[in-house]
Amino acid sequence: MKWASCLRLARVGAWQVGVVAFLAAAPLALGGDPLPEPQGPVILTVSGTVGVTNSEAGAQFDRQMLRDIGVTHVKTSTPWTDGVQDFSGVLGRALMERVEAQGDVVMASALNDYTVELPMSDFLDYDLLLATEMNGEEMRVSDKGPVWIVYPRDDEPALQDRRLHDRWVWQLKSLQVQ
Structure with missing residues (x-):
């Protein structure tokens, strides 16, 4: 009788170890x-x-972590710069894929707490760039950095609409997916 009880305990113990290993x-x-x-x-x-x-705050990225997702270049003019600029950074859709974002709206907030609502479709349908460099130079806070949402407006006539200018958030600090 004692031997059978020990055998049952051994089986339960092995099962528990298996469950713990699976959960881990x-x-x-x-x-x-x-x-x-x-x-x-x-x-x-x-x-x-x-x-x-x-982190408890969400997915936090330093400059290198954004680069590790993949660097893309977008050459476009902007309403705030002269001529065509060469921006580099991570594509918005690649970032959203990396963090497994699920939602229809993204609230983009700048360092000065300016916040605007962007449709998730902007991230998915266009080569929206989270630019960290302009013309080969790291963007600094004093120059619309460290991250600037840049739309490929020269490639997409629909993006040249003045009503979309508020979506070009510079000094971007956070994106909240809803």
């Missing part, structure tokens, strides 16, 4: 690649309905 691996199995901790100053936070985060 579940976040990696169910979600995307984990987002590392920023090593440098945080220049952008993405929060709201996102599936991948690295």
Whole structure:
């Protein structure tokens, strides 16, 4: 009788170990690649309905983490600069994919708390860029940086509409997906 009880306990113990091992691996199995901790100053936070985060505030990114998603160039004119500029940064859709964003609206906020609502479709339908460099120079706060939402207005006539100018958020600090 004692031997049978020990055997049942051994089976339960092995089952419990299996469950614990599954639960420990579940976040990696169910979600995307984990987002590392920023090593440098945080220049952008993405929060709201996102599936991948690295802090209680949401998904926080330093400059290198944004570069690691992939650097894209967009050459376009803007209402605030002279002539065509060469912007580089991460595509909005690539960032939204990386954090597994789910929503229809993105609230973009600047360092001065200017906030504007952007449709998620802007991130998905256009090569909307979260620019961190202009003409090969890192963008600084004094020059619309560290992140500026840039639309490829020269490639898309619909983006030249003056009513869209408020969506070009410079000194961007956060995106909240709703």
